[in-house]
Amino acid sequence: MSTFAALADLYAEMESAYEQVAVRLAFSCEGCPDNCCDSYFQHHTYLEWAYLWQGLSELPAERQAVYQARAREAVASYRTALSQGERPQVMCPVNDHGRCGLYRHRLLICRLHGAPASLTSPNGQRRQFPGCFRCQELTQGLSDVPTLDRTRFFKTMVRLEQEFLGARSRPRVKMTLAEMLLERPPG
Numbered sequence: 001m002s003t004f005a006a007l008a009d010l011y012a013e014m015e016s017a018y019e020q021v022a023v024r025l026a027f028s029c030e031g032c033p034d035n036c037c038d039s040y041f042q043h044h045t046y047l048e049w050a051y052l053w054q055g056l057s058e059l060p061a062e063r064q065a066v067y068q069a070r071a072r073e074a075v076a077s078y079r080t081a082l083s084q085g086e087r088p089q090v091m092c093p094v095n096d097h098g099r100c101g102l103y104r105h106r107l108l109i110c111r112l113h114g115a116p117a118s119l120t121s122p123n124g125q126r127r128q129f130p131g132c133f134r135c136q137e138l139t140q141g142l143s144d145v146p147t148l149d150r151t152r153f154f155k156t157m158v159r160l161e162q163e164f165l166g167a168r169s170r171p172r173v174k175m176t177l178a179e180m181l182l183e184r185p186p187g
């Protein structure tokens with residue numbers, strides 16, 4: 001199986017696990033007054049970066065140009081906000097009026113954000129994430145909060161990234177999606 005196919009399988013597993021938590025909580029993004037696609041997220045794998053580019057390259061050239069023009073504006077806005085000591089809040093360049101223009105190729109955090117979650121680090125330390133404000137409203141007062149355990153997804157992502165890079169040694173990625181759209185991943 002190619003690494004891209006393995007990544008697509010991993011994404012499908014994440015979606016299924018997310019859906020199970022969402023169903024138990026009767027949680028959905030439908031009608032939410034917020035939109036998390038304007039959150040400032042940085043991403044960390046060459047594999048996801050390359051997969052995002054695969055999705056981008058499947059789009060008509062005009063659509064790619066629109067997304068890249070928006071990406072340039074987004075990066076400029078990030079710099080302005082960061083230079084003022086603020087956390088950027090800028091709509092993702094591939095968000096088309098609330099719809100994700102690269103839905104099949106969207107990144108890990110796009111798929112996990114929102115639901116209550118936990119993550120156990122290799123040193124055994126366990127972290128809890130309460131979920132977005134809407135989830136927190138739904139879980140308030142619950143004694144048994146359904147939680148998405150991110151650990152196995154992160155572990156698999158690390159393994160796939162290692163397989164993807166093989167013998168190539170690279171500095172760690174720390175890029176926004178907008179930055180990823182403006183630069184081809186190194187071959």
Ligand code: SF4
Nearest residue numbers: 029032036114132134
């Ligand atoms: S994850 Fe939560 S805050 Fe974000 S859009 Fe969905 S419901 Fe709204």
Ligand code: SF4
Nearest residue numbers: 037092095100106110
């Ligand atoms: S890639 Fe899609 S889901 Fe992720 S932030 Fe952008 S528009 Fe939202």
